Amino acid sequence: MAAMPTVTDVALAAGVSRQTVSNVMNSPGIVRADTRERVEAAIAKLGYRPHASARRLRTRRSSTIGIRLDPMIDGISGSVLDRFLHALTEQADRLGLRVLLFTATSPEDEITQLQRLNDGADVDGFVLTSTFAGDPRTEWLIENGISFVTFGRPWGTNDMNDPQHLWVDVDGWAGLHQATRAAQETGARRIGYIGWPSPSGTGEDRRRGWRDAMLERGDVTENDLAALEVVTVDGVAEGTAAMQELRRSAGVLDAVLCASDSLALGAMIANPDRVPVTGYDNTPIAAAIGLSSVDQSVEEVAAGVLELLTGEFGGHVSGAPESDEPRHRMVTPRLVVREFAAIPMDESA
Amino acid sequence: MAAMPTVTDVALAAGVSRQTVSNVMNSPGIVRADTRERVEAAIAKLGYRPHASARRLRTRRSSTIGIRLDPMIDGISGSVLDRFLHALTEQADRLGLRVLLFTATSPEDEITQLQRLNDGADVDGFVLTSTFAGDPRTEWLIENGISFVTFGRPWGTNDMNDPQHLWVDVDGWAGLHQATRAAQETGARRIGYIGWPSPSGTGEDRRRGWRDAMLERGDVTENDLAALEVVTVDGVAEGTAAMQELRRSAGVLDAVLCASDSLALGAMIANPDRVPVTGYDNTPIAAAIGLSSVDQSVEEVAAGVLELLTGEFGGHVSGAPESDEPRHRMVTPRLVVREFAAIPMDESA
DNA sequence: AAAAAAGATTTGATCGATCAAATAAATTCA
DNA sequence: TGAATTTATTTGATCGATCAAATCTTTTTT
Known part of the structure; x- marks a missing residue:
């Protein structure tokens, strides 16, 4: 006082x-x-x-990064973003950066917010999550020359290497490839996959990890794979339904991999044969239920994001963009294997 | 640019x-x-x-509130805090306030952070979550005359009405009282309760809601209640164990209420008789599994927090503290009833 | 040892806004 | 109508820090 x-x-x-x-x-x-x-x-x-504001006024730098707090659709997979947010805040703090939150109701609204925070010199840059193909936000940010890094690669027409778009992502292909391999090593041959419908870049990426690993080993043909796969939107109930469908179409199943823990939890519910199920995101639910899951190291992602972001606005603004250093980071996830299911369930439906 | x-x-x-x-x-x-x-x-x-910083420098007001991002122990109940954070950010925005995050590894460390943010004039006040008895943070904030509001009432020796400690909390007693009543109305008489061990103020509050409703109706005696109750720390596995113990000690059970959705999820796993289970927090898990749950209206809590906080630092600092207006808000939760369990599970243990 | 170079410290201006007090304009009153 | 009020607007100072350039010290060079 x-x-x-x-x-x-x-x-x-x-x-x-x-x-x-x-x-x-x-x-x-x-x-x-x-x-x-x-x-x-x-x-x-x-x-x-x-005095933080006095310094910011003079230096024209806020040492603050803005991030949108997503509405958390699902709550299960949502926890990855929470973990990420936590890791980001913690590591930002060590770099003397603050994290400022905002919310938005739509991508358009979000752009308004981005502009507001940027114009008011509230932030030096942004971290975007949940990118999607043709994302108007990144386009706008690039146009206006505002620093940002996305958690999630650009999914549009191969602009993966656009030097203006810095990004960090987790290699979903590698995650599912590894999970498939691990299942194969336990002797599983007929390994099913419950994934997301096609427009999702993330979903397609994971799916290919499974497919490639399956084909590499050569136990199954392209045709077999079709019967081993079910596509559905994310959700627990959807996972249950998908599992039922998969059991009908595939017959014998040695293991099932899912594109998310939500789906995996759902799949477990319609799993009287106790087929090993593997999820994705290693959420607390997976841990609680005893589900294997692919873990995205949010710490690594956060570190990458901050590295790129500070390199962007901390770095000497003028001069050559040091074009040799990579403009993105691909983080390899890690399979967390759990003793299968302390939870036998049987189904009635 | x-x-x-x-x-x-x-x-x-x-x-x-x-x-x-x-x-x-x-x-x-x-x-x-x-x-x-x-x-x-x-x-x-x-x-x-x-220019936000220029204005802040001159007005000596940052229009920013600081909130600690908890490490999310559990991930299930943790989602309540996430929802709260979201609601807070959204509503703060409408009031022209920003939300700044920070992390801390311990209450002591948190005090350091509070001081840092306050001294640097980064924030005008704080929102604290997860308060506990003898919380050193609130003590420190009061000593230093820093504005704050806690989500959670002060649990210490009846300082509930300390005019220096503004708080908003959810009436856990009412939540469980209502849940118990609802169960009774469906004809349930022997209603079990899985709760938290005693030092937890929150746990005790919820427990009394159940007890009082049970005794009011008069179907059971004090003695019966002892057999209908199990105490355990929070967690899914703990919930399963508690449910098993409860079934042994109670014999017939018409319904089971739990102090959290984590416990409830666990309880469902050891629930071959399909006894209706009710959780607390209305997390996405409860929705996914089809569990009734007590919903804490985070929007109402956020509104209360902001009302108190802005009243504190927005209000005319000097002068009488307008002692007639209440210094806290008690929010009544709402029972969300769900069709019971699309999820029959049976247990082996 | 004097001149030149390098290093350390200080001075005055400035970032962009608001406060407090002064001035100007419009209104009311006698 | 002219003085007394009230209402609008402007001017100069200030918030607390850093930048840019000036001054003062110390070290190096010849």
Whole structure:
């Protein structure tokens, strides 16, 4: 409550000028050692903290990144974004960055919010989640020259290497490839897959991981694969229905892989033969139910996002864009294998 | 990208002074109508947005509230806090407030963060979640005269009415009382309860809701109640174990109420007789599984929190604390009844 | 040892907005 | 109508920090 001391107070106490105090905080290297110590002592004694807004006004940098808090459709898979948000906040903090939230009701509304935060100099850049093909947000941000990184690769017409679009993503192909391999190693041959309908880039990516691993091993033909696959939108009830359909179409099943934990949980419900089910996202539900699942390392994703983002606005704005360093990061997920199902369920439907 | 216009630019364009532009934005009432329109036109034409940091520096107000992002222990019940965070961000936005996140590893660490954000004038106040008895954070905040509101009542020695501690909470007693009543109305008489161990204020509150409703109706005696109750820490596996114990100790059961959806999910797993189970928090899991659950209206909580918080720092700081208006809000939860269990499970353990 | 170069510190201006007090304009009153 | 009010608008100072350039020190070079 006592009025916070300012640089001037510190300067007075240390017998130096304002600027020297500022230098001690921002470029300690150029201050002589003994002077620096004296200033640091004064800072500690007075309990000085730089006034964030004053600094931002002068430096024209907010040291804040904006991120939209998604409405959390599902609540199961949604938890990945929560974990990501947590990891991001934590790591941003270590870099002296703050995380500012906002919400929006539609992509158009979101653009309005992006503009508001950017124009008000509230943020230096944005982190976008849940990207989709033809995403108007990224387009707008690029047009306006605003820094951003997406969690999720650009799914449009091969703009994966657009140098203006920085992104971090998890290699869903590798995740399902690995999960399929792991199942094969336990002796499974007929491995089913419950995935998402085609327009979803993420879904297609995961699906190919399964397909490729299946074909590589050569136990099944292209034709067999069709019967081993069911496509449905995400959800627990949908997973149950898909599992029932899969059991009809596939006959014998040695294992089932799902594009999400929601689907996997649903599949478990219609699983009287106790076929091993593997989910995706390693949500708390998977842990609680004892489901194997593919874990997206949100920490790695967060680290990548921050690296790219700070490189963008922290880096020297002018000059060559150091074109040799990669403009994206692909994180390899990790299969978490769990003892199968402490939860036998049998079905009536 | 083009340099943002400032008040001066707008003033020039509208043929007025800086201050008039400022007045149009902050106290439009004192500006003559025709002048105001002229200024507004200029603002629109230039696309002017006030520079947030400059304003904050001058007004000594950040219009930002800080909230700690919890590590999400469980992921199931954790989603309540996520929903709350979402509601808070959305409603704060409407009031022109921003939500800034931070993380902390312990209450002590959290105090450090609180201080950092407060001293740097990053925030005007805080929202605390997950309060507990003897919480050092609230104590520290009060000592330092920093505005805050907690989601969760103070659980310590009856400081519920401490005028310095503003809080909003959900009436767990009412929630379980209502859930018990609802079960009784379907004809259930022997209604079990799986709750949390005693030091938890929240747990005790919910438990009493069940007990009181049971005793009020008079179907059971105090003694019967002991056999109808199991206490355990939160978790899915714990819920399963508790349900097994409950079935042993209680014999016939007409319904089971749980202190959380995690416990309820666990209980469902050891529920061959398909006894109706009711959870608490109305998480997506409850919806997915078809579990009745007590819903904490996070929107109402968020509204209450913001009302109290803005009343605190938006209100005229000096003067009498308008002692007649209540310093807290108690939100009544709502029972969401679901068709019981599309999910029959049987158990082997 | 004097001149040149490098290093450390200080001074004045500035970022963009609002506050407080001063001035100008419109209104009311005698 | 002219003075007294009330209402609108403007001017100068300020919030707390950093930038850019100027001054003062120290070190290096010849």
